[in-house]
Amino acid sequence: MKPDRTTSRERIDALLAGRTTDHVPLYPFMLGFCTKNVGYPLATAYSDPQKSFAAQLWTQEQYGFDWGPIYGYASYGTWEFGGQVKMPEGGYEQAPSHVSFPVQTEEDIDRLSLPDVKTAGFLPLAMEFSRLQAEHGTAITLVLGSSFTIAGNMCPVEILYRWMLRKPELVHRLLRLATAHIIDTVKYWADIFGAEQVIPQIWEPLANNDIISPKQFEHFILPYLQESSASILGTGIKHIFYHICGQQNLNLPYWSQVSMGNPGICSVGSEIEIGTAIKHLGDKAIIAGNIAPHILLTGRPQQVYDLCKNAIEAGKKAPRGFMLMSGCETPPDTPPYNIYMMRKAIDDSDCY
Amino acid sequence: MAKERAQNLIKQLHDAVVKMDEEASAQLSKTILAEGIDANRAITEGLTAAMSKVGELYTNQEYWVPELLLCSDALYAALDILKPEVKVEEADIKGQIVLGVVEGDMHDIGKNLVKVMLDAAGWTVHDLGRDVQLERFVEEQQRTNADIVALSALMTTSMLAMPKVIQMMKARDPNVAVMVGGAPLTREIASSYGADGYAKTAVDAVAEAVKLLKPREIK
Numbered sequence: 001m002k003p004d005r006t007t008s009r010e011r012i013d014a015l016l017a018g019r020t021t022d023h024v025p026l027y028p029f030m031l032g033f034c035t036k037n038v039g040y041p042l043a044t045a046y047s048d049p050q051k052s053f054a055a056q057l058w059t060q061e062q063y064g065f066d067w068g069p070i071y072g073y074a075s076y077g078t079w080e081f082g083g084q085v086k087m088p089e090g091g092y093e094q095a096p097s098h099v100s101f102p103v104q105t106e107e108d109i110d111r112l113s114l115p116d117v118k119t120a121g122f123l124p125l126a127m128e129f130s131r132l133q134a135e136h137g138t139a140i141t142l143v144l145g146s147s148f149t150i151a152g153n154m155c156p157v158e159i160l161y162r163w164m165l166r167k168p169e170l171v172h173r174l175l176r177l178a179t180a181h182i183i184d185t186v187k188y189w190a191d192i193f194g195a196e197q198v199i200p201q202i203w204e205p206l207a208n209n210d211i212i213s214p215k216q217f218e219h220f221i222l223p224y225l226q227e228s229s230a231s232i233l234g235t236g237i238k239h240i241f242y243h244i245c246g247q248q249n250l251n252l253p254y255w256s257q258v259s260m261g262n263p264g265i266c267s268v269g270s271e272i273e274i275g276t277a278i279k280h281l282g283d284k285a286i287i288a289g290n291i292a293p294h295i296l297l298t299g300r301p302q303q304v305y306d307l308c309k310n311a312i313e314a315g316k317k318a319p320r321g322f323m324l325m326s327g328c329e330t331p332p333d334t335p336p337y338n339i340y341m342m343r344k345a346i347d348d349s350d351c352y
Numbered sequence: 353m354a355k356e357r358a359q360n361l362i363k364q365l366h367d368a369v370v371k372m373d374e375e376a377s378a379q380l381s382k383t384i385l386a387e388g389i390d391a392n393r394a395i396t397e398g399l400t401a402a403m404s405k406v407g408e409l410y411t412n413q414e415y416w417v418p419e420l421l422l423c424s425d426a427l428y429a430a431l432d433i434l435k436p437e438v439k440v441e442e443a444d445i446k447g448q449i450v451l452g453v454v455e456g457d458m459h460d461i462g463k464n465l466v467k468v469m470l471d472a473a474g475w476t477v478h479d480l481g482r483d484v485q486l487e488r489f490v491e492e493q494q495r496t497n498a499d500i501v502a503l504s505a506l507m508t509t510s511m512l513a514m515p516k517v518i519q520m521m522k523a524r525d526p527n528v529a530v531m532v533g534g535a536p537l538t539r540e541i542a543s544s545y546g547a548d549g550y551a552k553t554a555v556d557a558v559a560e561a562v563k564l565l566k567p568r569e570i571k
Binding site: 032088090091092093094097098157158161162164165166210211212213216246293294297298331332333 | 372413416417418419421422425454455456457458461464507508509510511512513535536537538541544553
């Protein structure tokens with residue numbers, strides 16, 4: 001690897017402050033890959049904050065990642081609202097998955113209440129992880145779903161999608177609870193660590209345009225994103241990291257109406273070109289992305305390298321900056337050399 | 353007059369499915385049977401045609417998954433009433449397919465939509481559900497003598513189970529066709545796994561299955 005002129009922390013601080021960085025930062029979205037990399041069972045990426053943090057920290061050192069360890073999963077919301085999840089096991093699982101949902105019927109919604117953010121579900125583990133982040137001076141990145149994704153984890157998505165057309169008032173009730181929960185949780189983190197230290201990550205995988213229409217996004221998702229963003233930024237938090245997961249090209253005009261901080265951070269999947277993300281979001285957010293996980297997993301090293309070089313080239317035009325990142329979580333079984341290709345593409349790019 | 357009445361009822365059934373009207377779909381199916389109209393005809397001219405239209409609306413981005421789900425509810429409301437009345441020798445069965453989400457993956461919305469489209473198109477679908485142990489696909493194909501096995505995965509991690517199923521299936525019977533689909537898949541990956549077919553969407557799945565069936569004898 002080419003020797004760095006600044007530390008990873010300095011590089012990220014410079015990026016967030018709008019200053020030039022010595023090279024494009026590399027963002028690791030690969031919890032499971034890291035635990036496997038150091039010989040821990042995959043489940044520890046989610047079930048054991050200490051091991052998860054250590055595995056990510058060691059792998060960061062090995063590959064030269066810039067952003068520090070993160071902790072979360074896409075099914076967030078099920079456990080916290082009273083359902084059950086199970087940790088990944090066997091050879092083909094990647095992340096925690098649903099076992100039972102707190103909401104299956106209309107009546108179940110009446111029984112829902114706002115979770116206690118100190119004790120509910122995954123949050124005590126997340127707090128333990130964030131204490132490690134604080135101890136090591138890495139960014140405190142609390143990972144949550146968006147209101148819509150949390151609603152889709154409170155009840156099976158097939159029910160949620162049906163209710164969107166048949167009983168929209170029920171969906172709005174779930175969205176209202178999810179939004180209040182997001183705000184409660186972020187405020188708790190801000191109280192513990194100080195608002196300026198916390199960078200909430202909001203993942204939105206369920207708003208995929210292969211599933212819902214941009215009009216449905218406008219009606220069911222945008223208002224709640226705007227509300228939660230305004231409240232989060234109102235605490236003094238400076239940056240919100242949004243993971244715009246999957247095919248959301250048609251939603252981008254709406255995403256551009258969401259406050260994200262100064263600057264925000266938006267990571268996009270391989271389905272969204274970096275140039276397109278810059279066009280819609282580049283003025284307000286650092287753009288991160290968009291290396292396809294399936295190419296990282298199955299592609300040849302040269303293919304990964306070329307993809308990364310192209311992404312970096314496109315990312316140069318991002319006015320608020322760019323980070324190289326996989327478009328969604330890197331599969332745990334990704335060939336390690338393909339991860340090295342990400343870093344090599346950065347080293348070989350004469351970016352700044 | 354009776355012919356016109358039958359055509360009109362079948363058209364109404366078609367429209368009820370396209371308009372996501374489950375109640376009307378069930379009621380019309382009962383009326384169709386009560387008036388002695390052939391159930392098989394109602395299915396092929398009403399329901400199959402309706403889901404074909406729904407697929408077209410999805411492809412043209414006029415309908416999205418929430419709409420497809422409600423159309424499927426209307427479809428099954430009708431099929432539950434009409435199917436038991438179809439005489440076996442008259443049934444327009446395209447072929448048999450074993451369908452499931454591979455081990456390690458709980459995401460089944462895509463697989464369920466594939467089932468809807470296949471059911472509507474007259475296939476016999478053996479749905480194994482989600483998080484299906486790999487050997488279950490082989491066992492079910494053996495039990496049913498299905499023409500095709502269709503595998504679904506949403507995660508890149510669970511996608512890795514597909515080549516193993518394909519290998520197991522081909523080792524037992526190289527003539528069984530295997531098709532795959534799901535968000536992380538591409539035709540290139542499907543081909544590298546040894547799959548015979550690939551469908552990007554649930555709507556494409558029916559055409560792909562028909563293509564795979566063509567060189568074979570319909571059982």
